[in-house]
Amino acid sequence: MAAALTRGLTAEGFVVDVCRDGPSGLEAARFGGYDAVLLDLMLPGMSGYTVVRTLREEANWVPVLVLSAKDGEYDQADALDYGADDYLTKPFSFVVLLAKLRALVRRDPVPRPTAVQAHGIRLDPATREVTVDGAHVELAVREFAVLERLLAASPAVVSKEELLDAVWGDAAEGVNIVEVYVGYLRRKLGRERVETVRGVGYRIAP
Amino acid sequence: MAAALTRGLTAEGFVVDVCRDGPSGLEAARFGGYDAVLLDLMLPGMSGYTVVRTLREEANWVPVLVLSAKDGEYDQADALDYGADDYLTKPFSFVVLLAKLRALVRRDPVPRPTAVQAHGIRLDPATREVTVDGAHVELAVREFAVLERLLAASPAVVSKEELLDAVWGDAAEGVNIVEVYVGYLRRKLGRERVETVRGVGYRIAP
DNA sequence: ACCCCACCTGAGAGGACCCTGAGACCGCTG
DNA sequence: CAGCGGTCTCAGGGTCCTCTCAGGTGGGGT
Secondary structure (H helix, E strand, O other), rough: OHHHHHHHHHHOOOOOOOOHHHHHHHHHHHHHHOOEEEEEOOOOOHHHHHHHHHHHHHHOOEEEEEEEEEEEEEEEHHHHOOOOOEEEEEOOOOOHHHHHHHHHHHHHOOOOOOEEEEEEEEOOOOOOEEEEOOEEOOOHHHHHHHHHHHHOOOOOEEOOOHHHHHHHHOOOOOOOOOHHHHHHHHHHHOOOOEEEEOOEEEEEEE | OOHHHHHHHHHHOOOOOOOOOOHHHHHHHHHHOOOOOOOOOOOOOHHHHHHHHHHHHHOOOOOOOEEEEOOOOHHHHHHHOOOEEEEEEEOOOHHHHHHHHHHHHOOOOOOOOOEEHHHHHHHHEOOEEEEEEEEEEOHHHHHHHHHHHHHOOOOOOOOOHHHHHHHHHOOOOHHHHHHHHHHHHHHOOOOEEEEEEEOOOEOOOO
16 A cells, blocks of 8 residues: 555655554654654554654644544544644545645644643643643643633633633633633632733743 | 533533524624624525635634534535634533633633834734833833833923824923922933933933 | 023822622423 | 532722822923
8 A cells, every 4th residue: 555655646746655563653743854754553663643643642743644543422522632734534635635634734834732731731731631730630621721721822811801712612701700710710720820910911931 | 502502611611692593693793802702604684605715815813613514524614714713513522622722712812912122122012011121110100101101102302282293182281290200210220211302392311 | 601491210099900708590300 | 409510790899090280300491
């Protein structure tokens, strides 16, 4: 199959390198400077999951398109949560593969971590897990949403109005509810983690 | 289905607005300031293709996740080529939808306006951080606004009337308040940082 | 040398802004 | 039904920002 894909992609104008096992693919992705990686999940030596997760942990955001015979829905979700950008199940159409590949290459190579992280606070949108300096913290849905917004903006300051709009939507009443939830967050994360910028809003403490 | 999705996404902490036809959806996407758009291809009034293509032609790059009962391979390719960011075919798994949506939302971090800087004074509008020769300085909202204006104009001189108009607006009373706030700034930044040009105004000292 | 006027500043009133405890409401669970 | 966790409103109280005012200072023109 690697040979067939190489032929097809080359005919479409792509320049293709092939690796035949996990470790060598990881090595190539690390240092090859590729525009995109086409990754099979079933690899000798190292699973595709491990490859993509390792890359992301190393802050390598090369676009990864995962390719697999598996088709359980949770496999897709898993691959995406591990940091893959897109997913194709075999048997797949070459036309679709081309379209997805082009879409990936078009994208800006901006860092896209699966988890948001700043100043000791880690938040994983997929698993709803939040840790502060490694310690696990339980958050309610609203609290989680507020923290997510603050982390996404960090180190910038987020106004109460923006938080209100992002978390409560247009039907929001007043900004006091934001103050209350920031209070809840401080109680759970630690008093100093969320900083008030008087007259402006809140931010994650540096 | 819209109701079911709204319920599910709301439970996950998303804020959801629903539009039931193409034109109203397009309008909402244009002006709603959304983090992402979930778009069905089969819409009354205007096809989803048209919606996403129109948005892209208007240079609106809001992330779009297309959702459709169609499953021909060319539909997927078409949607992606029209500018959609990702694609899901019905019936789809809610877990996968969530994963894809999160991947889209975290894609592009908000572009931060760059910091203003002049003669040892650095001011970052996003983080509201002000440093003088590297030392951090705390400023109130009004003080910040005055300094921002002075820095933006630097090395030019800014008249009191212009500062008054820029910071206090039309309802301004007298220029003495400007003098008072320049005094506050000098106290915090250092006496020599803001220079008085008698009869004209103020400027950042060279 | 003198004086006028632009500018500076300390004091203090008032209030905007923010935090928080108490409690109502709701849906879920045992 | 009682208990509980999550959500939200409300009012009281503390902090510090904002602005006014009046008196002081000094530059520069005559």
